[in-house]
Amino acid sequence: MEEKKSKFPKWLKISLIVIFVVGLFIGWKAYQTFMGASVTDKEEYLYINSGDSYEQVFAKIKSLDIVKHPNLFDYAAKAMDYKDIKPGRYKLTPGMNNRRLIGNLRGGYQEAVKFRFENIRLKESFAGLLGKNFEADSTAFSAILNSEEIAKQYGFTKDNFFSMFIPNTYEIYWNTSPDKMMARFHDEYTKFWNAERTEKAKALDMTTQQVSILASIVKGEALHVDEMPAIAGLYINRLRKGMLLQADPTVIFANNDFEIRRVLNRHLTIDNPYNTYRYKGLPPGPIMMPSIAAIDAVLNYQHHNYIYMCAKDDFSGYHAFATNVAEHQVNARKFQKALTDRNIMK
Known part of the structure; x- marks a missing residue:
């Protein structure tokens, strides 16, 4: 008996196979272009500057190895009509696909x-x-x-x-x-500076700026937050008595030498409005950026009669407070001796 002839010619079978394989390849390529894992772990963020063109963005992506296959990204970007470049700082997640990345860039979905x-x-x-x-x-x-x-x-x-x-x-x-x-x-x-803080500043007969200036001095003096209200109270006492503040941190600022550990007489002679050993009242501006704790310490200062203080000789960072010169001089001599014993001369 004669074998039955196939319904499909051999050439048609081959053509169908070729079409199928090509279709698989195109599908795989399309998947890789849009949906496959693309973003690498080389960079955490992509920074796009104001005024960057697409060419500049693409150059960054290539040079920083942000995606595995830059040519596929380029194809996807053009297919998705990525032309309106939005500057920003864009988070890069390893394994992110091109479609998601380009969507973020197009939408300007940057991370603050x-x-x-x-x-x-x-x-x-x-x-x-x-x-x-x-x-x-x-x-x-x-x-x-x-x-x-x-x-x-x-x-x-x-x-x-x-x-x-x-x-x-x-x-x-x-x-x-x-x-x-x-x-x-x-x-x-x-x-x-809500209503509560503003009212407390007014009660001190100070502007909010003046409170911040005093707070900067308190911040410069205090190593411990829990001592800030006491230090603030001391300086408020001096201001109310019309005394010089005589705050060492202002002298250091006026001398523009932040390595000073021992304030000497030669430091006190500088003619500078920030030198509170020579100029009465608050300096023109803060000697550093005041902290919230220091500002609130001024607004909620500790009520006491102290007008002198000196760092304790145990170098704990706390201060010995005094109401009179004699007591203060005793504390000061102890601290000066401690500095000399540790060979801290300047």
């Missing part, structure tokens, strides 16, 4: 910077920290922090402008412009 600051001594240091964490460089922030005109817009002077910045954790987008960032800090300052 959790910006925390405290214990900042100088404006220049703060400008440097801002420049390190955000798109604008430190010079742009420094220009704002030292601008009399901008300070005046917010109700400050160039000298006390630094008191507008309340140490805390802020969520701010990486590409936020410096001027908008200043507006945000002022909003937070306004919220911080």
